[in-house]
Ligand SMILES: NC(=O)C1=CN([C@@H]2O[C@H](COP(=O)(O)OP(=O)(O)OC[C@H]3O[C@@H](n4cnc5c(N)ncnc54)[C@H](O)[C@@H]3O)[C@@H](O)[C@H]2O)C=CC1
């Protein structure tokens with residue numbers, strides 16, 4: 001097996017950037033070119049203000065950047081010389097035409113495949129890094145072979161399992177690497193070439209190899225199972241509130257059973273992120289396509305439960321604040337979909353803020369990492385008019401500033417710094433009764449009650 005000398009990755013996003021940085025750091029003898037059509041993004045990768053906020057990422061990037069890691073917009077040049085080409089472009093939910101609102105939009109995948117076919121010379125291994133519907137490799141192969149005279153392509157599936165906020169840790173020490181390939185001698189050889197790259201730092205027994213379709217499907221299924229655990233515990237959080245059981249105690253009790261396990265049982269205001277919802281929608285669409293409506297309905301419920309969890313949180317704020325939040329200042333802490341990331345895609349905070357703004361509330365919002373423009377953009381996309389944003393949303397520089405003069409605080413992201421607030425002082429600065437709605441079970445509720453706060457927390461009776 002020939003060891004690869006050059007790797008190219010199309011797409012310098014949350015996955016392409018960090019994944020390639022780790023490969024470059026671990027394989028100094030391989031040149032890694034990460035290319036993107038988004039010039040601003042590429043420019044940011046070449047500074048110390050990376051476009052993706054991830055703890056520890058800058059150090060990894062700095063170790064390899066300029067040595068064997070390069071970010072550029074020169075896609076053709078990077079493709080032509082690469083032995084392995086990762087495709088790590090977005091696969092968002094389609095917003096138009098057939099399958100709108102459910103199917104994955106494969107237009108970026110197709111454009112990447114056509115770009116490769118146009119410029120590639122000689123044999124190449126094409127790696128699907130993006131999350132795609134099962135059997136996408138058939139389309140990739142068809143586009144590649146029909147549009148290239150000189151290229152010989154092996155298409156592999158190598159889905160990414162990193163979670164945002166812990167990307168560096170997940171890439172350095174993953175539970176497993178999954179590689180799917182065609183079960184032919186050429187397919188096996190391509191799989192082994194990719195295995196040899198990961199095997200530089202990941203033990204061979206943690207690198208699973210399967211057929212193409214199992215690998216493509218496993219990614220959607222892994223996300224569906226993870227999201228399903230959150231919706232399951234969130235459904236129980238509502239029952240806990242009605243019965244005075246405590247959802248964290250229930251999670252601990254069931255998670256101690258090794259068959260269930262303790263992870264991903266943290267009740268919350270609802271899961272967000274770019275992938276859980278999109279991948280389940282994609283899975284249900286596929287099930288329907290393959291004539292399995294019962295299977296589709298089963299997984300659909302995970303999303304319905306999540307939507308309900310978000311809307312019941314905002315409804316509870318309105319009801320608790322005496323059925324009106326009109327002109328009341330409500331401090332919102334956190335807009336990112338989880339801590340340690342600046343990503344806001346599908347964040348529960350978008351929907352809670354939207355509901356409250358449409359009820360006439362004045363929102364005073366603080367998030368340590370999310371830029372103002374992104375907050376505006378997300379709210380507009382969720383249906384809040386620019387007028388409402390201008391008149392009812394204030395972006396604050398700290399938790400304390402947001403809470404000053406507020407009727408309530410809603411904690412929507414579990415940033416560690418939210419625990420360190422001087423709650424006595426904050427209480428003094430708020431309207432009374434002063435409410436805290438903890439969507440993450442983050443702060444010490446008994447301490448807050450002692451101070452005088454009225455506290456509502458997910459899953460606590
Ligand atoms: N964000 C995450 O944590 C994870 C995402 N994934 C999957 O990875 C894929 C990528 O996700 P993200 O990195 O979050 O997306 P992203 O939107 O951050 O990045 C995708 C990049 O691809 C670029 N692009 C699109 N078409 C291109 C083309 N023809 N040539 C060059 N560049 C092109 C875009 O400009 C963009 O910068 C998706 O399929 C996603 O489902 C998988 C695991 C984790």
Ligand SMILES: O=C(O)[C@H]1O[C@H](OP(=O)(O)OP(=O)(O)OC[C@H]2O[C@@H](n3ccc(=O)[nH]c3=O)[C@H](O)[C@@H]2O)[C@H](O)[C@@H](O)[C@@H]1O
Nearest residue numbers: 160161162163164230264265266268271272273275337338
């Ligand atoms: O395909 C993807 O994009 C990735 O999706 C998730 O990663 P990510 O969305 O970055 O972050 P998670 O840690 O999974 O959190 C997702 C959402 O669920 C919420 N969550 C998570 C865990 C939990 O117990 N409770 C809970 O509410 C988080 O707050 C967050 O809003 C998966 O964990 C990754 O394995 C996968 O690669």
